Amino acid sequence: MSRKRLTRRQFVAATAMSSAALITAPYVRGAYAAGKLSIGFWDHWVPGANQASTDLVNEWAAKEKVEVSIDYITSNNKKIELTAAAEAQAKSGHDILQMPSWWPHAYSENLEPLNDVMEPLIKQNGEVNGTVKYLAQSGGKWLAVPATPGSQIKGPCSRIDLMKKYANIDVQEMYPAGSPPKADNWTMDTFLKAAEACQKGGFPFGIGLGETTDSVDTAGAIFQSFGAELVNAKGDITVKTDQVRQAMEYYKKLIAFLPPDAPSWDDASNNKWLISGRGALIMNPPSAWAVAKRDAPQVAEQCWTHGFPAGPKGRFAPFLPYFWGVWSFGKNKEAAKSLLVHLSSPSAIEKFVSVSGGYDLPAYANLTKLKTWAEEGPPKGTLFHYPDPYHQQTLSIAASPAPPKIAQQIYFQATLTKMGLRFARGETLEQALAWAEGECEGFMRS
Amino acid sequence: MADVVVEQGRVARAAGARKGSSLRNTLGRKSTVAFFLTLPLILLILLLVLYPAFYSLYLATLNKAMTKFVGLGNFTFLFKRETFWMVVKQSCIFAITAVVFKALIGFIVAHFVHNIPGKKQRKWRGMLLVPWVIPPAMSTLAWLWLFDPSYSAFNYTLSFFGVGPIPWLGETFWARFSVILVNVWYGAPFFLIMYLAALKSVPDQLYEAAAIDGANWWQKIWYVTLPMMRNIIAITTLFSLIVTFANFDIVRILTSGGPLDTTHLFATWAFQVGIQSSDIPLGACVSLFMVPILAVAAVFILRDVSKRGNEA
Numbered sequence: 001m002s003r004k005r006l007t008r009r010q011f012v013a014a015t016a017m018s019s020a021a022l023i024t025a026p027y028v029r030g031a032y033a034a035g036k037l038s039i040g041f042w043d044h045w046v047p048g049a050n051q052a053s054t055d056l057v058n059e060w061a062a063k064e065k066v067e068v069s070i071d072y073i074t075s076n077n078k079k080i081e082l083t084a085a086a087e088a089q090a091k092s093g094h095d096i097l098q099m100p101s102w103w104p105h106a107y108s109e110n111l112e113p114l115n116d117v118m119e120p121l122i123k124q125n126g127e128v129n130g131t132v133k134y135l136a137q138s139g140g141k142w143l144a145v146p147a148t149p150g151s152q153i154k155g156p157c158s159r160i161d162l163m164k165k166y167a168n169i170d171v172q173e174m175y176p177a178g179s180p181p182k183a184d185n186w187t188m189d190t191f192l193k194a195a196e197a198c199q200k201g202g203f204p205f206g207i208g209l210g211e212t213t214d215s216v217d218t219a220g221a222i223f224q225s226f227g228a229e230l231v232n233a234k235g236d237i238t239v240k241t242d243q244v245r246q247a248m249e250y251y252k253k254l255i256a257f258l259p260p261d262a263p264s265w266d267d268a269s270n271n272k273w274l275i276s277g278r279g280a281l282i283m284n285p286p287s288a289w290a291v292a293k294r295d296a297p298q299v300a301e302q303c304w305t306h307g308f309p310a311g312p313k314g315r316f317a318p319f320l321p322y323f324w325g326v327w328s329f330g331k332n333k334e335a336a337k338s339l340l341v342h343l344s345s346p347s348a349i350e351k352f353v354s355v356s357g358g359y360d361l362p363a364y365a366n367l368t369k370l371k372t373w374a375e376e377g378p379p380k381g382t383l384f385h386y387p388d389p390y391h392q393q394t395l396s397i398a399a400s401p402a403p404p405k406i407a408q409q410i411y412f413q414a415t416l417t418k419m420g421l422r423f424a425r426g427e428t429l430e431q432a433l434a435w436a437e438g439e440c441e442g443f444m445r446s
Numbered sequence: 447m448a449d450v451v452v453e454q455g456r457v458a459r460a461a462g463a464r465k466g467s468s469l470r471n472t473l474g475r476k477s478t479v480a481f482f483l484t485l486p487l488i489l490l491i492l493l494l495v496l497y498p499a500f501y502s503l504y505l506a507t508l509n510k511a512m513t514k515f516v517g518l519g520n521f522t523f524l525f526k527r528e529t530f531w532m533v534v535k536q537s538c539i540f541a542i543t544a545v546v547f548k549a550l551i552g553f554i555v556a557h558f559v560h561n562i563p564g565k566k567q568r569k570w571r572g573m574l575l576v577p578w579v580i581p582p583a584m585s586t587l588a589w590l591w592l593f594d595p596s597y598s599a600f601n602y603t604l605s606f607f608g609v610g611p612i613p614w615l616g617e618t619f620w621a622r623f624s625v626i627l628v629n630v631w632y633g634a635p636f637f638l639i640m641y642l643a644a645l646k647s648v649p650d651q652l653y654e655a656a657a658i659d660g661a662n663w664w665q666k667i668w669y670v671t672l673p674m675m676r677n678i679i680a681i682t683t684l685f686s687l688i689v690t691f692a693n694f695d696i697v698r699i700l701t702s703g704g705p706l707d708t709t710h711l712f713a714t715w716a717f718q719v720g721i722q723s724s725d726i727p728l729g730a731c732v733s734l735f736m737v738p739i740l741a742v743a744a745v746f747i748l749r750d751v752s753k754r755g756n757e758a
Contacts, residue, residue, distance in 0.1 A: 077698075081721055089726075106724035109511075211704045263705040264615035272597070405510075405724070412722040418706055435528075442527055445510045445725065 040094040043072035095330035104143035105404035126366030144323035146363035152285035162280035166201035167194035175306035177381020191309035198280035206273030208265030211414035217318035219416040220398020225311025231402035319395035409443040505730040552637020578635035644678040
């Protein structure tokens with residue numbers, strides 16, 4: 001058996017020729033040279049809003065030569081949460097998955113750090129609010145990027161006429177379109193008096209006391225405005241404090257002026273309450289107003305979205321962001337990061353806000369004065385103060401600043417609304433607090 | 447027994463034949479054919495029932511972060527939770543009340559339908575089955591609108607009689623009443639159809655003999671109908687108990703477990719704990735708790751059925 005030996009001279013010649021061929025050859029790029037990318041986006045409730053996402057992704061894909069596939073996943077019945085749970089378990093699925101507020105922390109071990117995406121984005125778009133940092137950062141690591149589609153502030157949406165008539169409050173004067181708010185008197189006390197007046201006038205405030213997010217978010221902002229924390233940032237249980245007692249006393253007084261069936265309200269109930277003309281105020285993003293514009297224009301014309309009342313510890317507004325996360329087991333992480341940068345550019349964000357009729361909210365400080373919010377109507381300027389353009393509120397999420405994995409349980413078990421309801425339904429304050437303390441002890445599992 | 451005789455005959459003939467034909471004989475056996483015919487179903491059950499069941503057992507032994515084996519730690523944790531015992535109590539109230547009413551209504555209506563002559567009976571049977579054939583997620587949404595906190599059609603109707611408004615889903619009593627009512631509405635047709643089939647199989651001669659002996663309608667039901675239907679009643683009760691205990695959609699759509707957790711069942715609370723609060727091991731633990739409760743019920747009910755089978 002003969003074996004041909006490769007001489008040193010032949011080896012050098014072959015290597016040089018191959019290198020020369022590689023360098024001088026024309027760069028031929030295939031249609032999908034940068035591979036494939038699979039995306040799971042939240043299925044937007046606004047008609048046409050998904051198309052904007054598709055167009056932005058396709059625009060990026062054509063430029064980057066990436067083959068993309070998008071699934072729009074509804075948030076109805078927690079389909080996104082189920083998808084995230086399944087993908088995290090299977091270590092397989094989409095490359096990018098849009099997930100609701102608490103999920104970046106819940107799956108922090110399975111998410112790719114995105115500091116290299118977030119740091120330039122913050123430089124470009126301005127600082128992100130504290131809630132975004134709280135929900136998407138862990139030990140200096142960015143777990144996800146705040147998504148504009150789906151992110152929302154659940155502030156008050158008031159009826160101009162009813163608030164004037166029964167509570168003697170001119171919400172347009174307090175929050176004028178195009179200029180800073182004059183809301184120094186818009187406090188928790190004023191809010192309570194207005195709630196009582198409107199209830200007596202036959203148009204109670206439509207605030208839920210159920211277990212879904214709208215109810216919990218309002219309760220969270222009220223508690224925070226009194227400085228009430230069930231679990232503090234260190235993870236200590238702080239239920240039996242004066243601040244919590246104060247917040248509970250206030251919440252009980254407010255509950256007395258809410259509709260009697262509020263304990264069974266879900267996230268649709270407050271919308272229906274406003275649209276049907278039965279209430280003077282709800283706590284919601286502009287979705288209720290948008291539906292009213294279509295179904296009950298005479299109600300929509302009287303709606304004005306504005307800031308939350310201030311409590312002894314400040315003015316807090318419930319902020320519920322969505323995030324885009326990149327799975328660490330994803331197959332095309334670099335392409336995923338590149339797409340997230342594209343989707344977070346000012347022009348893309350402006351497009352998201354515009355197609356959603358102002359519903360979608362960017363988390364960046366420099367992008368709270370887009371023209372959509374100034375122009376939407378009727379009445380014109382109704383959404384001007386929705387994104388908190390003058391940064392007069394602390395955007396917060398219920399159960400914060402407890403460590404997110406504990407806070408998530410306080411939030412989804414609706415501990416705040418339940419303890420308030422127990423107190424309002426006849427339990428003593430100490431009994432309600434003891435119950436809440438027991439619940440929080442159970443949430444400490446790791 | 448016939449099967450065994452055939453098998454023995456084949457074995458006797460095959461004793462003198464060549465070895466190659468033994469495979470053909472094996473494949474030709476009725477039991478082998480039966481096994482192969484059921485194989486797809488066995489594989490399906492292995493894949494969709496047994497694997498998830500064992501996987502949830504495994505999950506139930508992990509810590510919240512799913513990084514550490516904690517043995518029975520999750521179960522002992524649950525025993526100390528007030529809400530867990532409330533869920534156990536509520537699941538029992540829900541399942542037992544709903545099954546009793548479904549059985550009672552099914553039994554009564556089955557008698558009415560049984561006494562309707564020929565063609566008309568078919569129409570009634572079809573109409574009465576409607577609640578059972580509509581997907582419950584859809585029909586429960588219709589119920590939600592009827593119970594709607596603010597715009598309830600029931601309350602609207604009651605207002606004409608000066609009654610209400612009733613907080614159907616906002617007060618514990620009414621919320622429990624509402625979820626049980628919808629479950630009974632959905633499940634009663636199943637009992638109806640099973641009982642109707644059982645009624646049709648009771649020989650007329652028994653009723654004739656009872657009539658000759660001077661039995662009234664109640665005695666006919668007590669001494670003829672009920673003993674003849676006992677096995678069907680037991681099996682349907684067990685089946686319905688399992689399905690009702692594991693109910694999810696009705697409670698989820700109507701109340702999401704509220705107010706104040708007073709309508710949560712095992713499945714809805716497991717979902718809240720496991721999926722919404724991201725504590726999958728604890729969620730698995732909660733759902734596994736249905737197994738021992740249902741196993742005890744199954745043992746009692748099925749033991750009675752086999753006893754009666756042996757007596758027969």
